[in-house]
Structure formats: structure tokens, C-alpha cells
């Protein structure tokens with residue numbers, strides 16, 4: 001099969017819209033789609049300073065690559081979680097990815113910062129639960145301390161569709177009220193704006209973009225990942241997508257149109273300043289400072 005726009009052989013067959021594209025025209029198509037997503041949801045202004053959280057995996061690598069190509073002012077942050085060889089590999093890939101696009105990379109190593117890696121803390125809390133809270137706190141505080149306007153993450157359409165699907169099946173209306181492509185800045189800027197530029201591209205397209213553009217990434221899964229249910233939701237959605245192309249994007253767009261129904265149920269928790277770090281918290285001490293038993297705040301400011 002030939003590319004829809006030129007004489008070259010097709011590199012990929014897209015199902016929705018249905019067309020065959022060569023590497024070059026697919027790259028163009030993908031970047032245009034991301035650009036339109038950013039504009040449609042008013043994610044970023046051209047002059048904003050954006051922090052891209054790079055894990056070493058494909059989604060964040062592609063996010064950084066495309067944002068840089070579209071001319072955004074980006075810097076990257078890698079959090080080394082201290083999970084043995086998995087984290088070391090992740091850091092190596094993150095370095096290579098940022099070098100390739102010429103974006104400054106900041107690295108925060110959990111073991112150096114807090115004395116323990118993920119999985120080494122004696123706690124009843126599930127590993128992924130305190131890992132998630134730690135990552136979210138660090139990338140937000142890092143962005144705040146260094147004056148970034150936004151934090152970009154690599155969530156793609158498959159991640160969003162499976163998250164919504166899972167939470168509808170379990171009727172987690174509180175989660176459903178808060179999900180979306182943009183979370184605006186809150187609490188006098190202490191909660192930095194979060195954006196997901198890959199919101200409308202599928203995982204398959206992200207993999208193809210990485211391949212077409214020579215982006216190498218970590219394939220290994222985190223040893224603590226228990227993504228079985230997420231993978232099951234993704235498999236169901238993929239099956240539907242195959243039968244009815246457009247299922248995922250229509251599902252996610254439909255959700256965004258109906259999100260207000262869930263917002264009506266939102267229990268607003270009043271935020272106040274954490275006694276230790278001054279960041280927004282629902283209790284006296286925020287969950288990060290409480291979990292890591294901090295007595296003073298961590299300053300992430302980078303000397304320029």
C-alpha cells in the first residue's frame with residue numbers, strides 16, 4: 001500500500017480516520033494532532049515555561065519530543081525512584097531522550113533525597129499508592145519552586161479511556177469529576193497547571209511515532225506494577241476499537257461533555273497550607289510530609 005499523500009510505501013495503517021501513511025506524513029499528522037489538542041483544550045500559551053516529567057518510557061519521551069518540535073519552552077524532570085535496575089535504566093533513557101532533543105534535564109533521586117527508594121519503606125500503604133503521591137508532590141513542588149507555568153505528562157488516549165472506563169464500572173464519581181486534559185493552576189499557583197498533550201493520540205500511534213523518529217525508551221515494566229485490571233480494560237477497549245473505529249475517542253469526548261454530572265457530586269475539600277512545607281493540604285500536614293516524616297520543607301530550587 002502507498003501513502004495517501006505521496007508515492008512512498010505506507011508505514012502505518014490508521015483506522016480512524018482510515019488511511020495509509022508513510023513515516024514522514026505520519027509524523028506530520030501526529031504532530032498536527034498534538035498541536036490541535038493543545039489548542040482545543042487551551043493547554044499552553046506559546047511563551048509558557050513547561051516542565052515535562054520524563055520517566056524513560058515512550059509516552060513522556062514522545063511528549064517532550066513533540067513539544068520541543070512545536071517550539072515550546074520545555075525543561076524535563078526525571079524522578080529516579082530507586083527501584084533497582086529498572087530505575088537505573090529509566091534514568092539512562094531519560095538522559096538520552098533529552099540529549100537528543102537538546103532539552104535541559106533535572107534529576108531528583110529519591111534515595112539521595114529521602115534515604116529510601118520506592119519499595120524500601122516499611123509501611124502498610126501499598127507501594128504504588130505512596131509512589132504515586134511522592135511523584136505527584138515532587139513534580140508539582142519542583143515546578144512551583146522553579147517558576148514553571150505548567151507540568152506536562154505523557155498520558156495518552158488509551159490511558160484516559162481505560163481510566164474513565166474503570167471508574168465508571170466502579171462508580172468512582174469523585175475521580176470522574178476531576179479527570180481531564182487540563183487541570184488549572186490552583187491555590188495561588190502552588191498547585192501548578194497540569195496538561196496532557198497526548199490526550200487524543202492512541203498508544204499505538206505513540207509507539208509508531210517513537211519508531212518513526214528513532215526515539216528509544218524503556219520497555220521493562222516496574223516490578224511493582226499490578227496493572228492487570230488496567231490492561232483488561234485496555235484490551236476490551238481495543239477489541240471495541242477494532243470493531244468500531246473511533247470508539248475510544250468518542251467515549252472520552254462523550255465523557256468530557258457529561259463530566260458536569262459528576263462535578264455536581266464533588267465533595268470539595270477545603271485546602272490549607274501544610275504546617276511543614278506550606279503546600280496545599282487537606283489536613284494539618286500534607287500526605288507527602290506525613291508519609292516521609294519531614295520536619296522541614298524540601299527546596300527544589302535549581303541554581304542557574
Ligand code: Q46
Pocket residue numbers: 081118127128129131132222223224225226
Ligand atoms: S506507581 Fe507503582 Fe508505577 Fe510507582 S511503584 Fe512502579 S508501578 S512506578 S506508574
Ligand code: ZN
Pocket residue numbers: 003004005006007008021022023024025
Ligand atoms: Zn507520504
Ligand code: ZN
Pocket residue numbers: 274275276277278279281285286287288289290
Ligand atoms: Zn507538606
